[in-house]
Amino acid sequence: MRNTLLSMLATLMCTLAASIDVTPMSGFDLEKAAGKWYMVGFATNAQWFVNHKAGMKTGTAMLVPTAGGDLDLSYANLNSDGTCWRMTHLAKKTETPGRFTFRSQVWNNENDMRIVDIVYDDYALVHTIKTKDGVSEVLNKLYSRSAEANPAMQLKFRQFSLETGILADNIVLLPQNAECPEV
Numbered sequence: 001m002r003n004t005l006l007s008m009l010a011t012l013m014c015t016l017a018a019s020i021d022v023t024p025m026s027g028f029d030l031e032k033a034a035g036k037w038y039m040v041g042f043a044t045n046a047q048w049f050v051n052h053k054a055g056m057k058t059g060t061a062m063l064v065p066t067a068g069g070d071l072d073l074s075y076a077n078l079n080s081d082g083t084c085w086r087m088t089h090l091a092k093k094t095e096t097p098g099r100f101t102f103r104s105q106v107w108n109n110e111n112d113m114r115i116v117d118i119v120y121d122d123y124a125l126v127h128t129i130k131t132k133d134g135v136s137e138v139l140n141k142l143y144s145r146s147a148e149a150n151p152a153m154q155l156k157f158r159q160f161s162l163e164t165g166i167l168a169d170n171i172v173l174l175p176q177n178a179e180c181p182e183v
Helices: 002-019 047-055 151-163
Strands: 035-044 059-065 071-078 084-093 099-104 109-119 123-132 135-144 171-173
Touching: 035 047, 035 151, 084 109, 109 151, 123 151, 135 151, 151 171
Parallel strands: none
Antiparallel strands: 035 059, 035 135, 035 171, 059 071, 071 084, 084 099, 099 109, 109 123, 123 135
16 A cells, blocks of 8 residues: 555655756757767656665766757666666757757657756756656756765755656666667
8 A cells, every 4th residue: 555655645646746847058069069978967756766776876968969050869787797878869949949859769659858957068957857658757866077966066956856756766867887889
């Protein structure tokens, strides 16, 4: 009964958080955001994350602008067995700078991604609303140009995630990890 109640509460929080209007930062510059980032923070109330967060570690993300203003996203995480998990998306630009949409073939969901805060040589705070079968979930990520997040960056990520309805237990600063080899 307790788990059912907690699950229902988490679902309600996700639904409420997904309805909060989070806008991208003004003055977003796609070219300055390009390059290698480390995914050092991850926050969502999604059940898959709750079940797997203990084993997650820092990964890398490559952001590559296209000639048309879209964004090629490539993610890589080194697994404990030495293999690499990789995923790519082509995020389409919208009329709002810093806001992109894409469909994940891996997870079979629609994604509305917004860069809500960025210091181009330091960190980026990314808010994504993932929708599948009419159900929306919020995912916040903290990217850093280095493999570690400084305390101010961590605090900003934690506060933003709480404001967007993520439960405190589901806001994780990921432990460091070796990198996947370049492809």
